[in-house]
Every structure is written in C-alpha cells, then in structure tokens.
Amino acid sequence: MAHVAIKDIYKNYGAVRALKGIDFEINDGEFVALVGPSGCGKTTLLRMIAGLEDITGGEIHIAGRVVNDLQPKARDIAMVFQNYALYPHMKVADNMSFSMQLAGAPKDEIKTKVEEAARILNLENYLDRYPRELSGGQRQRVAMGRAIVRNPKVFLFDEPLSNLDAKLRVSMRAEIKALHQRLGTTAVYVTHDQIEAMTMADKIVVMSEGHVEQVGTPLELYDEPQNLFVAAFIGSPSMNLMEATVTESGLKIGSFPEIATQSYDWLPTGKEIVVGMRPYDFAIGDTGLKLDVSVTEPTGVETQVAGHIEGKPVTCLFKERVSGRYGDTMHVTPNGPLHVFDKETGQRLGTAFTVTKH
Numbered sequence: 001m002a003h004v005a006i007k008d009i010y011k012n013y014g015a016v017r018a019l020k021g022i023d024f025e026i027n028d029g030e031f032v033a034l035v036g037p038s039g040c041g042k043t044t045l046l047r048m049i050a051g052l053e054d055i056t057g058g059e060i061h062i063a064g065r066v067v068n069d070l071q072p073k074a075r076d077i078a079m080v081f082q083n084y085a086l087y088p089h090m091k092v093a094d095n096m097s098f099s100m101q102l103a104g105a106p107k108d109e110i111k112t113k114v115e116e117a118a119r120i121l122n123l124e125n126y127l128d129r130y131p132r133e134l135s136g137g138q139r140q141r142v143a144m145g146r147a148i149v150r151n152p153k154v155f156l157f158d159e160p161l162s163n164l165d166a167k168l169r170v171s172m173r174a175e176i177k178a179l180h181q182r183l184g185t186t187a188v189y190v191t192h193d194q195i196e197a198m199t200m201a202d203k204i205v206v207m208s209e210g211h212v213e214q215v216g217t218p219l220e221l222y223d224e225p226q227n228l229f230v231a232a233f234i235g236s237p238s239m240n241l242m243e244a245t246v247t248e249s250g251l252k253i254g255s256f257p258e259i260a261t262q263s264y265d266w267l268p269t270g271k272e273i274v275v276g277m278r279p280y281d282f283a284i285g286d287t288g289l290k291l292d293v294s295v296t297e298p299t300g301v302e303t304q305v306a307g308h309i310e311g312k313p314v315t316c317l318f319k320e321r322v323s324g325r326y327g328d329t330m331h332v333t334p335n336g337p338l339h340v341f342d343k344e345t346g347q348r349l350g351t352a353f354t355v356t357k358h
C-alpha cells in the first residue's frame, strides 16, 4: 500500500500541452478515479505514474519517494490495460505468473500466489486455458490476476472495462470494487464513464483540457459541483442548466413566474446567474415552468421526460407514471436544491433552497 502525490505535473508532446499543472494526493489504500472527456489527459497522467511517459515538469511521489527517474519496474506498480494485454500463447496460470517467473521466484511461491489470485477472481477452473478460450470478462479477470500476484504498492487501471458489454461492465465494476475493498491496495482508475467513477471510487479527480476541475468524493461532486463543467459532467442524466436573474425574493428564468428562494448574501438582486437543477428535483403542477415535451420514456420505476424550457434542453425524472408525447406541454416547478453558478466565470456561488409562497 502507498500514498501517491502528484505535484504540479506538466506534460508537453512537442507543441501539445497535454497536462498543465496537475496537483492532488491519493491516500494510502484509496481508490481514485481520474475521469474526464476524451483527450483531457487522464491516460497520459496514469502512464506518467506508471513510468511509461517522461515527465515534463513537476514530481510524482509513490510511498514517500520521488519516482520521476525510476524505471516502471522499480516503481512497484501493476497496470491493468483496456485491451488486457495477455500473452496469447500462454495459459492463464502462466499469464498470471509470468512476472514472478521472470523475477526467478520459487515455484512453490508462484503456485500459491496464482492459486490465491485465481480463488479471489473465481478463475480456479480456467487456469489451464488459453486467453482465446475465455470470455471478455474472464480475460479481464486474468489481467487483474496478473496484477494481484505481483502484490504491488499501487494498481493502475486504464479503462479496464470499456471492451465489455454493458451488462458485464456493471458486474465487473462491482467485482473490482469488492476486490479493492478486500485487498486495500491504493488504486488509480482511468475512465471516461462518470457512472463508473461515481460507483467505484473513494475520490474522483475530474479533469478537462489538461487540468483538474475538481477533486472530491462522489457525493461531494454531485452535491456541490464547483463549476459548470463538473455540474454538467457528473450525474446521469446531466444537471439541467438555465440562465436566470436574481430577484428580490428568488430567481427568475426568462418570462416565467419567479422561483421563490430563501435569501442569501451571495445572491444579490439583479445578478445574472446560471441555475442548475437535477432531473429528480422537479414537481409536476398546474403552474411553473412550461416544459415542451419531446419524448417520455417510462422504465416502470420512473418516467424520464425530455423536452425544452425556454428553448433549452431539459430532462426531468418523475416517480409518477406520467404520459406525454412530442408537442405536449406540462408545467414543472423545481423542488430540490438550486445550484447557483456565476454566469461570467462559471464558478459555483452556492446552493439556494426554494420556499413555498403563501
């Protein structure tokens, strides 16, 4: 197990500035997800922790020592790749133990370690097979087994589930989370899938365009996104974002009646803001914001309504079984926390709570 510190890390590929000063810490035993859209630099950062990319500037510390100039094999890390990277001509047991064989470990020790990893991963009956004789999920487990037998200080995962179908992804993410809780090894997990990050990680680092937007627990990011980027990125369906103006006693979106809120010092009358409302935080009524329905999608447990308010796309989720089709209108009123952002800077100003007018 190990504490990892990323200190003011920069990475340039020629003129491309892939990372622009990344700073965060990973506590001993923590599972940290690096998440962000394609091209934001998460794989580059992971590969720098692994020692597979040179560091342009800054320092990476693993277990208290600077590893910038250490070879990958001297860093005591194990990496699990998206494409599994298994040796096709080796059986599962040999794939898992190859690094130990290379290191000249005693045969007994190799056998014990492989059996232990196979037991943890439910691979006991597959040790004698070749990778081509396995399903995608089983291959991914072999790749994890190979990492486990090395007993590393840090696990590095590079989008390990993206080659699996949706159902298998869900079960494998639970397996990886359970595995981490069992082994307690520090883990860094790269994904572009925010649901994967939310469900698995102790802490999430949200990245965009080579910098960190926010670091926090999944629920901190969900409840208090620090800027519009994180607000739009975390949560599925995404937070609804609408421009609004602060009035004497609330907020006003376009020409709609005011949404009455408690009063706050940070919410001065007349200020132009962007208000964020989660899809679950609406009630259907006879008055309120007019929602032009595009489509309703019932799933049994809830109904998702997609449409537009003031021409802006909006998605609402209702516990009620509402019906509606393209061209219909309904009225909705926000009834949850209102996330308030500065329209100019995109930074969070605070959370406003609605009040019912009497």
Ligand code: ATP
Pocket (backbone or CB within 6 Å): 013, 016, 017, 018, 036, 037, 038, 039, 040, 041, 042, 043, 044, 045, 192
């Ligand atoms: P994805 O989810 O698509 O894998 P990512 O967040 O992992 O994206 P990176 O692969 O880290 O992104 O890439 C970050 C930036 O660095 C991108 O703009 C990419 O084009 C650039 N980049 C990555 N590798 C190289 C390279 N070898 N040479 C030049 N530019 C590169």
